[in-house]
Amino acid sequence: VSWNELEMIAALRRALSGGVPPGETHVGDDAAVLGPPPGKLLLAADALVEGVHFDLSFGGASDAGWKALSVNVSDIAAMGGEATYAVSSVAAPAGSDLEGLFAGLLEASRHYSVTLVGGDLSLAAQLFISVAVIGGTDALPAVRRSGARPGDELWCTGPLGASAAGLALLKRGGDGDGSLAAAYLRPEARPAEGRLAARLGARAMIDVSDGLSSDLDHLATESGVGVILETLPVHPGASEEDALGGGEDYELVFAMGDGTDVCGDFREAGLREPVRIGRVVEDASVRMLGDRPLRPTGWVHGSARGS
Amino acid sequence: VSWNELEMIAALRRALSGGVPPGETHVGDDAAVLGPPPGKLLLAADALVEGVHFDLSFGGASDAGWKALSVNVSDIAAMGGEATYAVSSVAAPAGSDLEGLFAGLLEASRHYSVTLVGGDLSLAAQLFISVAVIGGTDALPAVRRSGARPGDELWCTGPLGASAAGLALLKRGGDGDGSLAAAYLRPEARPAEGRLAARLGARAMIDVSDGLSSDLDHLATESGVGVILETLPVHPGASEEDALGGGEDYELVFAMGDGTDVCGDFREAGLREPVRIGRVVEDASVRMLGDRPLRPTGWVHGSARGS
Numbered sequence: 001v002s003w004n005e006l007e008m009i010a011a012l013r014r015a016l017s018g019g020v021p022p023g024e025t026h027v028g029d030d031a032a033v034l035g036p037p038p039g040k041l042l043l044a045a046d047a048l049v050e051g052v053h054f055d056l057s058f059g060g061a062s063d064a065g066w067k068a069l070s071v072n073v074s075d076i077a078a079m080g081g082e083a084t085y086a087v088s089s090v091a092a093p094a095g096s097d098l099e100g101l102f103a104g105l106l107e108a109s110r111h112y113s114v115t116l117v118g119g120d121l122s123l124a125a126q127l128f129i130s131v132a133v134i135g136g137t138d139a140l141p142a143v144r145r146s147g148a149r150p151g152d153e154l155w156c157t158g159p160l161g162a163s164a165a166g167l168a169l170l171k172r173g174g175d176g177d178g179s180l181a182a183a184y185l186r187p188e189a190r191p192a193e194g195r196l197a198a199r200l201g202a203r204a205m206i207d208v209s210d211g212l213s214s215d216l217d218h219l220a221t222e223s224g225v226g227v228i229l230e231t232l233p234v235h236p237g238a239s240e241e242d243a244l245g246g247g248e249d250y251e252l253v254f255a256m257g258d259g260t261d262v263c264g265d266f267r268e269a270g271l272r273e274p275v276r277i278g279r280v281v282e283d284a285s286v287r288m289l290g291d292r293p294l295r296p297t298g299w300v301h302g303s304a305r306g307s
Numbered sequence: 308v309s310w311n312e313l314e315m316i317a318a319l320r321r322a323l324s325g326g327v328p329p330g331e332t333h334v335g336d337d338a339a340v341l342g343p344p345p346g347k348l349l350l351a352a353d354a355l356v357e358g359v360h361f362d363l364s365f366g367g368a369s370d371a372g373w374k375a376l377s378v379n380v381s382d383i384a385a386m387g388g389e390a391t392y393a394v395s396s397v398a399a400p401a402g403s404d405l406e407g408l409f410a411g412l413l414e415a416s417r418h419y420s421v422t423l424v425g426g427d428l429s430l431a432a433q434l435f436i437s438v439a440v441i442g443g444t445d446a447l448p449a450v451r452r453s454g455a456r457p458g459d460e461l462w463c464t465g466p467l468g469a470s471a472a473g474l475a476l477l478k479r480g481g482d483g484d485g486s487l488a489a490a491y492l493r494p495e496a497r498p499a500e501g502r503l504a505a506r507l508g509a510r511a512m513i514d515v516s517d518g519l520s521s522d523l524d525h526l527a528t529e530s531g532v533g534v535i536l537e538t539l540p541v542h543p544g545a546s547e548e549d550a551l552g553g554g555e556d557y558e559l560v561f562a563m564g565d566g567t568d569v570c571g572d573f574r575e576a577g578l579r580e581p582v583r584i585g586r587v588v589e590d591a592s593v594r595m596l597g598d599r600p601l602r603p604t605g606w607v608h609g610s611a612r613g614s
Contacts, residue, residue, distance in 0.1 A: 019422065032424035034392055034441075045439055047396035049429045085341055089354035089396075089437040115326065117339035122356045125433050130396040132352055132439030134341075 025144055028222070030078035030207060031135070033142040040136055042083075044075035047130035056127070058170040059185040061097040065104025066186050068129040071209065073112045074189035074250045076135040078207040080143040080198025082191060083114045083135040091124035101129070112191060140198050148204035148223035148255035150282035155262055155274040157193045157251045160212055161238025164246025180237050187250045194252050196269050200262060202254040211247035211298020217287060219253065226286025229278040229294055244289070245297030255280055332451055335529070337385035337514060338442070340449040347443055349390075351382035354437035363434070365477040366492040368404040372411025373493050375436040378516065380419045381496035381557045383442040385514040387450040387505025389498060390421045390442040398431035408436070419498060447505050455511035455530035455562035457589035462569055462581040464500045464558045467519055468545025471553025487544050494557045503576050504561045507569060512561040518554035518605020524594060526560065533593025536585040536601055551596070552604030562587055 020026050023038030031044035048054055048071070054064045069086060076083040088105060092098060098121070109116045114133060166184030170176060176185070189207075197205060206219045212232075220227045234243045256262055263273040287294040327333050330345030338351035355361055355378070361371045376393060383390040395412060399405060405428070416423045421440060473491030477483060483492070496514075504512060513526045519539075527534045541550040563569055570580040594601040 026422065026424040028425075032392065032394065034424065041441075043392055043394055043424060043439075043441060045394035045396045045425065045437070046427050047398060047429060047435075047437060049398045049431045049435075052398075052429055052431065085339065085350055087339065087350055087352035087439055089352050089439075091354060091356045091359075091435055115333065117333040117341065117350060118335075119352050120354060122354060122359050124356045124359065124435065126431055128354075128356075128398055128431065128435050128437075130352070130354060130435075130437035130439075132350075132394055132396075132437075134348075134350060134441060 025142070029145050030075040031081065033079065033144070039141055042076050042079050042081045042135040042137065042142060043132070044072055045130065045132040046071045046075060047128060050127035058176065061100035061127070062104030062107070063185040064127065064129060065101040066108045068131045069105055069108035069112065069114065070187050070189045070250065072131045072133040073114060073191055074207045074209065076133055077189050077191040077194030078205050078252055079137065080140060080194050080202065080205060081135040081137045082195060083112060083133045085117050086114050086131055086133045087117060088119035089130040090119065091122040091128040093125060093127065094123060096127055112189065137198065143198050143202050143205040143254070145204055145206050145219045145222040148219060148225050148280045150225055150280055151258055152203055152255040152280040153258055153276055154216070154227060154253060154255055154278040154280060156208070156212075156233055156253050156277045157190050157274045158249070158272060159233040159235035160208060160249045160251060161242030161246050162235035163187060163248040164242040165235065165238035183235070184248065187248060189250050190252050192269070193266070193271055193274070196266060196271060197252065197254045197256070200256065200260055200265055202256050205252055205254040208249040208251045208253060209247055211245040211296070212253070213244040213294055214247070214296040214298025215253060216294070217296045219255070220284070220287065223255070223280070224284050226281040226283045227278060228281055228286060228288040230290065231275060231277050232289070233275040233277060241297070247298045253277070332449070336452050337382040338388070340386065340451070346448055349383050349386050349388045349442040349444065349449060350439070351379055352437065352439040353378045353382060354435060357434035365483065368407035368434070369411030369414070370492040371434070371436060372408040373415045375438045376412055376415035376419065376421065377494050377496045377557065379438045379440040380421060380498055381514045381516065383440055384496050384498040384501030385512050385559055386444065387447060387501050387509065387512060388442040388444040389502060390419060390440045392424050393421050393438055393440045394424060395426035396437040397426065398429040398435040400432060400434065401430060403434055419496065444505065450505050450509050450512040450561070452511055452513050452526050452529040455526060455532050455587045457532055457587055458565055459510055459562040459587040460565055460583055461534065461560060461562055461585040461587060463515070463519075463540055463560050463584045464497050464581045465579060466540040466542035467515060467556045467558060468549030468553050469542035470494060470555040471549040472542065472545035490542070491555065494555060496557050497559050499576070500573070500578055500581070501559050503573060503578060504559065504563070507563065507567055507572055509561040509563050512559055515556040515558045515560060516554055518552040519560070520551040520601055521554070521603040521605025522560060523601070524603045526562070527591070527594065530562070530587070531591050533588040533590045534585060535588055535593060535595040537597065538582060538584050539596070540582040540584060548604070554605045560584070
């Protein structure tokens with residue numbers, strides 16, 4: 001592999017720098033924050049490629065359709081926003097199970113109350129599903145990756161590692177019906193959790209798509225702070241390594257000012273209580289897991305995976 | 308080929324039918340017309356696949372990047388709208404000329420004043436470029452395909468067939484520097500023309516992406532009217548067949564109430580004068596080229612082409 005997504009994003013950011021109006025965020029967060037009015041419109045796009053992000057020998061085309069919408073809803077959720085509309089571009093080999101694919105897309109679209117309003121279809125040698133979503137943030141500002149401050153507490157909306165453990169299980173020929181396999185095949189985005197975190201004043205947020213160690217590193221780097229992980233919420237059946245580097249969990253990690261009753265407010269809203277996983281420190285070079293260094297072991301985009 | 312895009316769109320429209328709020332258009336036009344406020348937000352997505360929509364033995368990755376944005380700007384232009392922001396999802400084999408690809412995307416983005424605000428990048432066996440754009444229509448309603456009425460005149464913003472003739476030329480090993488090859492490699496969307504047509508009261512509009520005969524058929528079918536072509540604007544070097552069925556010209560075709568000084572208004576705005584190509588008739592079964600039947604010979608999506 002001669003390149004990766006982070007390098008390309010860095011190159012794009014340099015190419016585009018200087019042109020971002022106040023209140024907007026373009027390349028480099030989970031979704032772009034746009035206008036008018038400034039900061040009120042969110043736009044994200046994410047594509048899944050057969051053999052990289054999904055494998056049709058483990059799940060059906062409907063799972064791939066579900067996942068393609070979920071990862072986009074997750075990007076909007078990580079800004080504290082509500083996804084409203086989606087479009088999809090699909091390229092597929094002749095004979096593909098397009099009915100299943102669109103059934104999965106539509107099932108997810110109903111599940112998340114996102115309306116699929118168009119798209120296009122082409123022939124290709126490999127199944128490719130690209131989705132773009134727009135959304136809004138009501139009266140609140142979008143929660144970027146960059147707002148964490150020293151002293152903030154770090155929270156995670158759920159246990160991690162199930163997706164990576166599920167993929168490993170499927171590769172070993174294991175049962176596709178259990179909760180680990182489901183976490184990989186039909187991940188669940190957390191839009192209600194993201195909106196509540198925003199309402200409670202979350203200062204920075206990201207979804208766990210690359211792996212906690214990498215996603216926390218993104219958040220810390222964008223915020224110019226350090227992070228210390230004190231608790232690792234590991235999903236039953238997953239390893240510490242899965243939780244730190246597996247990715248594709250689509251739980252949300254957010255930084256919140258000390259003293260907010262996050263658990264109480266989530267419980268009151270009928271949502272699972274988040275786990276307080278650590279804290280933000282001033283020294284921007286710090287990445288720690290307890291007293292060990294925390295190295296990003298998550299997904300480098302552009303590398304093959306999942307097959 | 309066991310399916311095509313029109314069948315899939317029809318299936319999707321059936322699946323989604325009943326849920327479209329007043330003032331909105333979802334699947335089935337060049338772009339979706341959304342809100343809030345109703346009818347003010349446009350969203351479109353279109354993907355290009357290597358070997359189907361472009362061929363890297365004829366043009367560079369920068370041409371593909373240019374084209375990927377242009378076809379999306381064209382979709383918004385065909386609604387009378389102005390594209391504002393775009394996101395791109397790219398999947399590419401290792402070693403691809405991503406620098407060239409993004410250079411072409413950014414060049415087009417500057418050309419059309421559309422800001423590229425994000426996207427993602429994956430590995431794939433085949434180069435795939437998906438773009439989604441959002442846009443607006445100012446104070447005017449979006450111009451759908453469905454508003455043509457008997458008695459309307461049909462206009463086209465420019466000569467047709469250059470793209471198909473250019474591709475044929477390139478396949479014969481011809482010069483890639485001429486205007487025919489350029490029409491194929493670097494098509495030009497017509498956003499200023501689309502917005503002016505909307506301001507002048509165009510009742511229906513579509514971009515010539517599949518081929519005039521097919522696109523006129525789409526417009527007539529959506530409007531429940533017949534169409535008679537009286538003049539075929541053929542690009543120098545192209546054949547009648549190229550102009551009718553070639554597609555990828557990205558000129559706009561629109562229906563306008565009789566008596567509007569379309570040429571005068573375009574000239575005054577500094578734009579090339581459109582050609583009056585025919586008229587709309589009440590009998591919804593009519594598709595005529597002069598006194599011959601006009602059959603859709605354009606691109607059926609999902610069929611291979613361009614390589």
